Every structure is written in C-alpha cells, then in structure tokens.
Amino acid sequence: MYPAPPPQAYHSYGVAAVPSPVPPANCQPMHPPPHGGLTRWSTGLFHCLDDPGNCVITCLCPCITFGQIADIVDRGSCSCVEGGMAYGLLCLTGLACLYSCFYRSKMRGQYDLEDGPVPDCLVHFCCETCALCQEYRELKSRGFDLGIGWNANMDRQKRGVMGNIVVGAPAIPGGMIR
Template sequence: MYPAPPPQAYQHKGVPVSAPPENFYDMYPAPPQARLSLWSTGLCHCMDDPGNCIITAICPCITFGQIADIVDKGSCPCLLSGTAYALSCAVGLGCLYSCFYRSKMRSQFDLNEGPFPDCLVHFCCEPCALCQEHRELKNRGFDMGIGWEANMERQRRGVMGNPVMGAPAFPGGMMR
C-alpha cells in the first residue's frame, strides 16, 4: 500500500537512527483508489434506446429480468428474476430489489455511483435507472435479448456483440 522505507540508515534531524521516523508514512500520500469508470450513458438518456425505453415504461420486469440475468451470470434466469421483481413491485419494494442489482452491477464493472446513492436513484427514477443499466450492459457488448448463456457461447466462438464492420476480407490477400 505504501512504499517501503528506504533500506539505508534513517536520519532524523541529521542524526542517524535505526528506525524510520514515526511520521515516515505521513510523508507519502495514500495511494489513489482504483479509478472508477463512468457510465457509458447518463441516467436521463432513455431516448438513446427508444425500444427499451418503451418496454421499460410498459413492463419494467422484462428489462429488470434481462439485467439480472447478466448481472447474476445466468444463475437466476430472466423469467424468474422478472417475476420476483414484479412481485416485489406489487408489495411496494421493487426499487429496493432493483437497487441491489444496480449496486452489484456497479461493483462488477467498477462503475461510479454518481452524485446520488443507488437506492435513491431507483426510488426516484426507477424506469430511467433500469434503462441506464440496460444500456450499460448493451454498450459493454452484451446482447440483452439472448441472456447470459448465449452471450457466453458467442464469446467462446469469438462472436462479439456490437461488431464493428471492417474492410471486407479477400482470400489470398490483394492481387494486382
């Protein structure tokens, strides 16, 4: 965490001593914490993905299920997560349940929390928070419609989400 004290003899006010001064570690600032990355889109950029915005407005449990499937790495299927979210919304605890997944996702991808805590974001702007999380996963290369397992299969085969089109390949190289 801190640099090791120098191996040579220490001097305190010009007099050699056998141990570092008590304030040796105070002379060095604490190492910077791991830099957290920013979200790829803002909380209110719902119109960057209008299809998901409409689905989230009509049935947020679909969007939540897709997010939870990826964040849980396939351990809890989309349908089960979406149903649990719908039931938690029915008893008024939907924002608490989805807040947990936002925090888990931020931890997995080292994302900045932002100016407001996750629970406050979900309590005040639940649909926008879900859309932002969905966009973030999509922008990180996940195909949100196929789930964790299919995304991992694509990755194993070398097929990445959001492919960038390059120049066409010619067999045997270019010929003149």
C-alpha cells in the same frame, strides 16, 4: 508500552505464508488512483432516448428489462424469467425499487462504475425506469445482447462472435488442392 513492529510483507513459499521484512518488488505506494479508479457510465441517467425501444418496454413492463439485467449481472444463476417474476411480485408490494437497487450496486461493483451524486436506492426510488434503462444501456455498451441472456452471450464469446460480427480469421479448408 513497546512501539509496534513495522508492517511486514508476507511471501508464500509453497507451504505457508512466512513474514518477510522486505516488501515485494512490485509493492506500490498506497496512493488512491485518480477518481477512485472508477469508470463513468456509458450514458447518463436521463438519456432514455438513446434506446427508445428499451425505454418504451421499460415504461410499460419494467419486469422484462429488470429480468434481462438480473440475468447478466448474476451471470446466468438467475434466469431472465425468474428475475422478472420476482421483480413483478415485488412491484405489488412496492419494494421492487429496493430489489433493483441491489442489482445496480452489484453491477457497479462488477464493472467499477462510479456512483452518482445520490445513493443507488434513491436513484431507483425516484427514477426507477430511468435507472433500469441506464443499466440496460450500460450492459449493452459492454457488448452484451440482453435479449439472449448470459449463457448465449458466453457461447458467442467462446466462438468469437460479437453481435453480427465474427471475430478471428476465416476458416481455411484442410490440405492443398491442385
């Protein structure tokens, strides 16, 4: 058999990708970043007392917290009410932890969050309310107001409003007045 040809970089010149024997200038060696390039969660799984109000709501009615998380993670395609109702119905069958596990995994992927010592499904199966509280706190620490949903958060971001703080220069009245 013949030896395999060396790997080639592909450059696009507007029409089609053309193989190039020379790697691009920005090509970096394939070394994994330290710690896999993942970021740590802002709080631990059992730090529920960091936000006692959310802890109480999640313990009494986890479908509310889940709906808020789902709205942000799905970027508005699944409303808080829809996500909460689906979660509530799945609670009746005992499959809610699998549904919420899917959102935890999706959230970890979106924000490059490290996985824990146990798989996401096991975290949700054993500690459902703690997992939901941790996800809520993580999104909150990233600047989201989970009470208003994805669309209102994006509207605030477009206007430069972060929580109660207005970002940017103050408005200046037009024209000079003497």
